[in-house]
Amino acid sequence: MLAVHFPGFRVTGSDFADDRIRIDICVDSNSARCPDCGGTSTSVHSSYTRRLRDLPILGKPVEITASVRRFRCMVSDCHRVTFVESLDWLARRYAQRTERVTAVLRALVMLLSSILGATLAFSLGIRTSSSTLLRTVDRSAPTVKAPRFVGVDDFAIRRGRTYGTLLCDLETGRPVDIIPGRAAGPVAEWLSRHSGIQVVVRDRATAYAQAASYAVPEAIQVADRFHLVRNVADAFREVVDGKRWVAPTIPAEPVAETCTKKPEHERPTKRELARLASAQRLQHRYEDVPDRFRHGESIRAISRATGLSRATVRKYLRGTQPQQRAPRPPVPGKITPFADYMQLRWKAGCHNAAQLFREIGALGYDGSPSQVRAFVQPWRALAGTSVVRRASWKDVRWAILCPPERRNPIQQELAAESLDINPELREAHDLFQRFRAILRERRPENLPRWIEQASVSSFPSFRRLAKTFTADLKAVMAGVEHEWSTGKVEGQITRVKLLKRIGYGRSSFDLLRARILAAPCGRGTCPASVLARALRVEA
Ligand SMILES: [Zn+2]
Known part of the structure; x- marks a missing residue:
């Protein structure tokens, strides 16, 4: 028997079996209130037992058997003859489980698929099925306070086939509703149902523009900045990809000039870096020991703290420098036996790595051509020999499409040179960058002039864009x-x-909508924290 006092009800009995726990309860009051007239009655008509599943205790399923009484209504003009005392604090009418269990199940199905939810519920000691979980979801259309600032965008339910429209309150960042499809009609209908909308932020699709103009003509419509930049970037990309432009020339070799890496012979190898780090660690420990000693630490304590033996600590205190390991001698590679030959040929004027590879191949070299290239690289850099070649258009294209502030030095050079030799490309590039500047500096007054320049430019993509910008x-x-x-x-x-x-x-x-609108970010209201609270998990 549970010797605990619960407000409102009494525990009248309990049974601990191997596979379940049963707790018998009854309402701790002699009277009940009629739900219709509100009159109090003490006249019991009859009673019955109601069985409810509750959250498990010690991993065992709990069954609550509540003894429920039926009272006679004593108020003479009340049309109700009898009524049942309320168990609303425990479970809803006709429910077979307590409200606590339902809250856990609902939170589970909001967080997980119904099948996963049922599996997790089972391991929490709640027996349920995926279809029961799905039935706990409240799918009725939500009643939301109309937001003042609405963001509208579409999302794919099945890419290329079905889409939905998501509406967000931009002040709270929370979704307020989703609408099937992305046509103007339903969006306009939603907007006109909610009064007080002041700003509608949308992409550049005409459907949402029409919906907003029709339903909330007084609201300010804002075309999203990201979509604007993307529109202009797309127009510019069309120019870049629409024609064969002349690529600038670059020094072909050394390769180091076309990439940000340092030349092979200057860059420390992994092994060298590791050696350097180890030497630094050693030096640091060497300096640490007398420091600690001066601050009064014993030799034993220093030994424990640094992991050095006491003999070594004493040695360091005497001022003996730690020994540095000698670097490992270079391992002879496949190419080493051919070094002399290659040097001779290099001096004779053969600076072609592929040719050298073929020649030493005939002499028995079975390594890779890249090893040969890497081997002669330092000589090439020393000689300063460089042959001019055309830059790859792929690199140039990346450099031009990359925002100027994010270009690396090589891309800066590539972009500058290719724009110099292609004046038409420069025109388009400048048009694009001028638009970005207008956006960055928030100068709407410069926009009409930009649109005019775009509309008289020689690029069809920009002319088209100017037209759509004018319309919107x-x-x-x-x-x-x-x-x-x-x-x-x-x-x-x-x-x-x-x-x-x-x-x-x-x-x-409607299930997707219920999941989306299930308080996504509010503290204490999201399904995860509801679940944690219901399970009494501190999180
Ligand atoms: Zn009554």
Whole structure:
């Protein structure tokens, strides 16, 4: 028998079996209140037993048997004859498990797929099935307070086939609803159902623009900055890829000049670095010992702290320098026997590594050509011989498409040279960078001039873009001016993708919506903390 007092009910008995625990309870009161008239009654009509599954104790399933009484309503003008005393604090009407269990199951199905949820519930001592878990989800459409600043973006439910629209409150960063499809109609319907919307941030798709103009004409529409940059970047890429441009020439050799790595002969090898580190460690310990001694530590304590033997500690205190290990002699490689021959040929004017490889191959060398190239590399650098060749267009393209502030020195040079020899490419590049500057400095007043320049440029992609920007001018200007962006929506879309995959593609739209809207980031309200609280896990 549990000798604990619970407010509101009494434990009348208990039974500890091997496979389950049963606890008998009854309501600790002589009277009950009629749900219709509110009158108190003490006249018991009858009673029955209600069985409820509760959270497990010591890993064993718990069954609560509640003795429930039916009372007569004593109020003469109440139409109700009898009523049952309330167990609302424990379980809902007709429920077969307590509200605590339901909360755990609901949290599980919000976090995991129903099958995984059922598996985890089983190991927590709650027997349930995946379909029971799915039934605990409240799929009714949520009633949300209309946000003042809404972010709208689409996401793929099945890529290329079905899409959904995610609406976020940009002030809280939380999703407020999802709508099937990405057409203007349903979005407009949602927007007009929620009053007080002041700003709609969206991508450049016309559907959301139409929806916002139709449903909330007074709201400011903002074209998202990221989408704006991407539009212009796409136009520029079309120019770059639309024609064969002249690639700049670069010194062909030494290779070191085309990459940021230091030449082979200057760069310390892994072994050298390890040797250096070990020598530094040794020196540090050598200096540490007298330091500790001066601060009053005993030789024994120093030995314990540094891991050196007491004899070594004494030696260091006498001032004997630690011995440095001699570097290992170089291991003769496959190429070593041919070094003299190659040197002769190099001096004779053969600076072609491939030719040298063929020649020493005939003499019996069975190593790789890259070893030969690496071997002659220091000679090449010394001689300063360099042959001019064209830069690879792939490298040049990367350099040009890379934002100038993120180019490395080699890319800077490549980009500068290729723009010098291709004036048309420079025009497009400047157009792109000018747009980025307008966005960065938040100067919407410079936008019309930019659009005009783009519309008279010789690039069809920019001319097309100028047209669409003109058609959506207000929103594009607002995008340049305001700091609102769909960044928070994109963040939520990442979460949506995760939730979608958790459902293994079986998740229906309303289940997906329930999962998405299940308080994603509020402290104490997300499914994970609900679960932890229900299970009394401190987290
Ligand atoms: Zn009554």
